[in-house]
Amino acid sequence: MSRAAAGVALLVLTSPAVLAQRVAVTVGPQFVLASYREVAAGLRYQGTGFGGAVSARYRKFSVEADVVRLTLDPTTGSAATSGFTATEVSAWVAYDLATYASVEAGFVRRTVDPEFDAQSVGAVRIGARSFYEIGPGATVLFRANYLAAPKFSGGGHAAFSIDLGLGLDVRLAGRLHGTAGYTFQRINRKTNPGGTGEIDAPIQATVARVGLAVGF
Amino acid sequence: MIRHLCVLALLVSVGGPAVAGAQAVQNATLRRAQQAYDNLEYRQVVSLAQAALRERLTGPERARAYELLGFTYGALDSILKAVDAFKQVVLIDPERQLDPNRVSPKAYSAFDVALRQVLLVRQLRVDSTTFVGGRGAVPIRFTVTQPARVVTRAIGGGGSFVIDSGAWNGQVNLSWPARLASGDPIPAGTYTVVVEARLGQNTFSAAQPIRVSHGSVDTLQSLTSLPGYQYLPETEVPPQSWRPLGLAFLYTGGALVGTLGLESSSLGSSSKRELAVVGGAALVTGFVMTLRKPAPRPAAANILYNRLLRDQIARRNQDIAKENVARRQQVQLTLVPLPKPGGAGPR
Secondary structure, eight states, X not given: OOHHHHHHHHHHHHSHXXXXXXXXXXXEEEEEEEXXXXXXXXXXXXXXXXXXXXXEEETTEEEXXXXXXXXXXXXXXXXXXXXXXXXXXXXXXXXXXXXXEEEEXXXXXXXXXXXTSSOOEEEEEEEXXXXXXXXXXXXXXXXXXXXXXXXXXXXXXEEEEEEEEEEEEEEEETTEEEEEEEEEEEEEEEEOGGGSOOEEOOEEEEEEEEEEEEEO | OHHHHHHHHHHHHHHXXXXXXXXXXXXXHHHHHHHHHHTTOHHHHHHHHHXXXXXXXXXXXXXXXXXXXXXXXXXXXXXXXXXXXXXXXXXXXXXXXXXXXXXXXXXXXXXXXXXXXXXXXXXXXXXXXXEETTXXXXXXXXXXXXXXXXXXXEEETTEEEEEEXXXXXXXXXXXXXXXXXXXXXXXXXXXXXXXXXXXXXXXXXXXXXXXXXXXXXXXXXOOSSBTTBOOOXXXXXXXXXXXXXXXXXXXXXXXXXXXXXXXXXXXXXXXXXXXXXXXXXXXXXXXXXXXXXXXXXXOHHHHHHHHHHHHHHHHHHHHHHHHHHHHHTOEXXXXXXXXXXXXXXXX
């Protein structure tokens, strides 16, 4: 997703016409912690970054999107020699099946810079989530997404890829919300370099986002 | 003993004329007749009363003279003459009534016979009343002393309306709805209720003026509540429990188990720093929410009850609105009898 498209989506979601339709919208910045592993146990990174998230709800439909930009550096003992910068965009569209569960679909795209220091990934999300209001203005969420048809910048394929998430939204005061999100991503990537046979090149990433949001 | 009874009878018979004698009498002859009656000089009463009747007398004086004659003839056992005298009394004053406790039985029976021998309409009464047009009636009462054809009418500026026409005798009770043939109430104004009795060539009428006024019928107020029924709160605060913390544990535990279960063995154990941050925040939130007063939640039974109550009130108000539409088209009639200007008399 381009920056322009993300901006247009944000503008549409927060426009007065949309808000007038009793659409609950939240938008806000986030501080991000992340760790990333790829191919072997020795290739591991950790880093921090910033991002933003926007969500909207209209009756049983909800839309959610977040963008994070991370700077990942090799951890102590890592075989990697240099870090990289990753930009990850995730988006979901969900429909509530019950007051505490919904099905959702979307996509995830992570690009890295420099391009070949890690794998850029793009995949379709299909899954479900459960959410529950544990108190006045406090909602906890658990999500499980299957990452279908993943594409990698370095080639290869993944028969099994999954993304788990834990989310928290607490209304702190008036329109101000506190948000937190955790994502665990596991992609069983396999490659066939030079036609010598498939080898495992798994990817595993965990991301924690903590931030504030303003509700409209 | 017999002498004592006669004296007692005389004393009793004196009671009626003595009371009547209290009325102002201008004619000197009539006054002397009254005095003679008081002195039990009956022969003199007869001559003086007859002499007075030949003089110029007012109506009440004339009735008084005949009454003296009636009582005197009664005392003298001349019943037929007493009846004739009393007939003249009631023809002059049809409303004249004797008190059976204060006059002699002879005089009273003579008066009663006289009443039944003369066609009269007496004691015409129209009660003061208020009612909604079409939903009430005006009570009219009168007495006809002989079987006669009686026509009762209301005559006034709004027209002449036949209230009743029939053969009556004795006490008559009528109910007049005060409506036109179209069903509308009679126009407001002053009317005279005229009761006309006819028996052969004899006729007699009595009249009573009345005033009819129109007013609007009070409308009903809409209901905002039903007596004895109150709206119930549509939310209720559930009791405090460990449920928020339990749910936070459940969701965080799910993420932890999922992470541990899905970690790649070839990549080694992943960092738990991220999960610790978010999971910790979730657990702290769950703990805080456990300590906080739970959020009110909808009380389904109360919501249904309130909806029923609102429906019931709305239904009642619809009925009231319909009733008010009808009431605004109705007229409240108030009917008041007026003082009689001249009374009644034979024609």
